[in-house]
Amino acid sequence: MSGQLIRLALLLAAFGAAPALASNAYVDEVLHALEGKGLLSAQDVQDIKLKARAAERREHAAVTPAGSEYPAETQAVHKVASVLPKPPEGVRLWGRLQPRYTYIPAGDHLDGTASFTFRRARFGFRGPLNDEFFAYTQYEAANETPALANAENLLDAWIRYNVFSDSLGDIIVGQQFITGYGRGPQLSASVERKFPEFLSPGTAGRARGLAIERGKFGAPETFTDGAFGDRLQYGVGVYNGPDLSTNNDNNELLYSAVMAVTPLGMTVQDEYEIRDLPFKYLLGVGYSWSRDSGSLDARVQRDRLGRPVTLDNAWWQAFGEWHARRWFGWASWTQFVSQESDGLLSRSDGILDSRLRSRAWAAGVTRTFPLANQRHWALGLQYQQVDNEHPSRTRFMRVLTGSSADELARGMDHGQAIQLMATYIFNPNIRLLNEYAWFDADHGIDYGSLVSQLQVDF
Structure with missing residues (x-):
């Protein structure tokens, strides 16, 4: 048994x-x-x-x-x-280094410039905190950022809430790019900033506030797909303001909105496209408004009756970009208007007026060429015009070369610039950018400059 x-x-x-x-x-x-x-x-x-x-x-x-x-x-x-898709990575360190050499020959009784500087030395942390929140910070170690009160070198510090990404959009709170900035291509195509960027709201387009954005056009704050099959990108925001200030001591805020259509889907994020891609394009507009009781752009503290001036500031922007195969092109236009009904404002040329109006536009194109071992080289051309009436706005070479009298004398508020770029791409994270620019000032000194910088992302 x-x-x-x-x-x-x-x-x-x-x-x-x-x-x-x-x-x-x-x-x-x-x-x-x-x-x-x-x-x-x-x-x-x-x-x-x-x-x-x-x-x-x-x-x-x-x-x-x-x-x-x-x-x-x-x-x-x-x-x-x-x-299968891997889970999101954790918060990690990232950054960008851009050591640069600048050469401007002496002439017109002015000393030249031959110097090694850092255009950018940035680092920060970014990554998901959980399935709903994403954190992002960026610190600039190269130089202080003008007009970022109490921030000095802190460029970006924001948190994104992405629960509504597929409907309303991402919600971003903190110091960030203003939605109405309408920033176009700027990863590395032009070594120097574009004239329209100088006329945009905020400091380098940044302010502290709250925004709702939908679509990859809002990068780096958001990388969601746009509405209607990624054909519409948009953003709205309210920020401490106004104008260049990051506070709102006058109890006024800055309001912004931006929209872009991408009928064939979103365009690429890099001006130097190393892939062979089909044709796509983007068309967009942006608008921002604020009321300013200060006078950063007017150089006027009181009106004719001795009262503090009150400026109504408005920014209009239009921009577009396209890519086809290894070609990439862009164009952007900005108009910045400040108006005071009871006072006279000082323009950049010293003339008094009740309204300051500045305009700038830029257009450019790049083309990449493949080499061995996944390396590339690229050529680029950019043309710009500026007509600046706001005293604190453009002076194009001021940020580039420093603050000496001879260098400031080369700044330009009215005129045009032509830039030729030649870039060697070791890989998407390491590039050697070379640019020759000719500045043709309507009132001032014409001159050429040569800039060469290494760009390293990590």
Whole structure:
């Protein structure tokens, strides 16, 4: 009788060993139940378990390829998992370094410039905090950022809430790019900033506030798909303001909105496109408004009756870009208007007026050429015009070369610039950017400049 029960238990154990490893618990319970009824001894139970485990190992070896520690079914699951999207990475350090050499020959009784500087030395942290929040910071170690009160070198510090990404859009709170800035291509195509960027709201287009954005056009704050199949990108925001100030001591805010259409889908994010891609384009407009009781752009503290001036500031922008194969092109236009109804404002040329109006536009194109070992080189051309009436706005070379009298004398508020770019791309994160620019001032000094800088992203 005992032998028959043992054979019955072995049969149950062998049957249970064929499925997955989870059947072991079931077989053990059956054996212990038989032992509890006195039909099997403890030694019988131990012997049956050992034989059942041996049968299971033989079955395991039959379905597992040589050199693998998992059954074939488990390996198939691992193969499927390997092609699925990976979970988001954690918060990580990132940055950009741009050591630069600048050369401007002496002339017109002015000293030249030959210097090594850092255009940018930025680092920060970015990454998901969980499935709903994303954090981003960027610190500039190269130089202080003008007019960022109490911030000095802190360029960006914001948190994104992405629960509504596929409907309303991402919600971004903190110091960030103003939505109405309508920033166009600026990753590396032009070594120097474009005239329209000087006329944009905020400091380098940044302010502190709250924004809702939809679409990759809002990068780096958001990388969501736009509405209607990625055909419409938009953003709205309210920020501490006004104008260049990051505070709102006068209890006034800055309001911005931007919209762009991408009928064929979103354009690329890099002016130097190294891939062979189909044609796509983007057309957009932006608007910002604020009321300013200060006079950063007017140089007037009081109106004709001795009262503080109150300026109504408005920015209008239009921009576009396209890519086709390895070509990339862009254009942007900005108009900045400040108006004071009861006072006279000082224009950049010293003339008094009740309204200051500044305009600037830029257009450019680049083309990349593949080399061996995934390297590329690229050529670019950009043309710009500026007509600046706001005293604190343009002076194009001021940021580039420093603050000496000779260098400031080369600044330009009215005129045009032509820039030729030649770039060597070691990989998408390391580039050597070279630019020759000719500045043709309507009132002032014409001159050329040569800038060469290494750009390293990590």
